[in-house]
């Protein structure tokens with residue numbers, strides 16, 4: 001079944017429906033040799049109520065056309081039971097959430113997933129479970145895009161991964177929700193995080209990466225958020241109190257740059273949607289040094305991520321890098337075991 005991506009198509013169906021309905025009734029009457037109006041109406045009662053035109057529609061025109069042409073059987077023409085199929089585009093709570101990790105490629109992943117018409121993504125980060133939980137689930141639902149039946153709703157808020165209360169809150173909303181975690185070498189992630197903080201003016205110009213990452217006594221400053229976020233095992237442990245690994249998919253942030261399609265195929269499989277992101281839609285932009293998305297009928301015909309993604313990193317001296325690499329090793333190894341996936345960090 002081909003899923004409609006635009007909710008406005010439903011309006012078109014509504015406008016044309018009275019005409020369509022008349023044709024259908026006529027054909028069915030014909031099929032039944034116009035034997036009896038009453039029995040026909042009775043048989044159709046499960047599908048729609050004639051009075052008041054409380055009609056249960058199939059969600060998209062193509063589906064109607066497909067079923068109509070294959071066999072004009074009442075069940076298929078008028079759609080399935082109301083309990084399984086809604087006639088409207090609605091805002092649903094998410095089926096999947098990209099929970100982190102900050103600076104590992106979460107935005108790129110979400111934008112790539114939009115290329116699949118079966119997936120609808122919230123634009124800005126909703127920050128519901130970490131900041132706006134007190135506003136309630138209805139508020140959260142309003143932040144979601146409108147979807148048809150069969151379309152999957154997804155959002156991303158990387159702060160969820162490191163916020164203590166979030167796993168339990170998400171679990172209380174849905175025990176079977178699909179969670180996606182993008183990871184990369186925590187040392188590179190820390191530099192990326194620092195670079196972003198500098199660009200936002202959070203540190204003055206004489207603050208170096210080294211001065212934040214390494215204490216005066218030479219030990220690594222685990223409490224500094226740029227370092228702490230990279231202790232993936234510690235954060236993931238909290239999630240595993242509520243969710244099983246089968247519900248958490250790990251994306252390799254480095255491969256998302258070098259071979260996005262491979263990572264995206266795995267994500268689509270995990271989300272149980274057909275693989276509809278074509279390799280032709282994403283290409284490596286040589287001048288940018290990152291993949292960009294090709295967009296038909298657009299000027300320019302591609303979309304690269306803004307300057308805040310794929311920045312030139314702040315300087316970090318090799319001694320600090322080696323120290324951090326060494327520091328992270330046991331945590332990384334524990335993380336590989338926990339997720340049953342190996343990375344070369």
Ligand code: A3P
Nearest residue numbers: 103104105106107108192290291305309310311
């Ligand atoms: P850098 O800016 O350090 O290179 P997030 O969206 O989670 O904040 O992650 C930002 C990171 O996404 C960037 O970090 C970059 O490495 C990575 N990334 C992955 N694919 C990208 C793409 N197509 N364009 C730009 N950055 C991408």
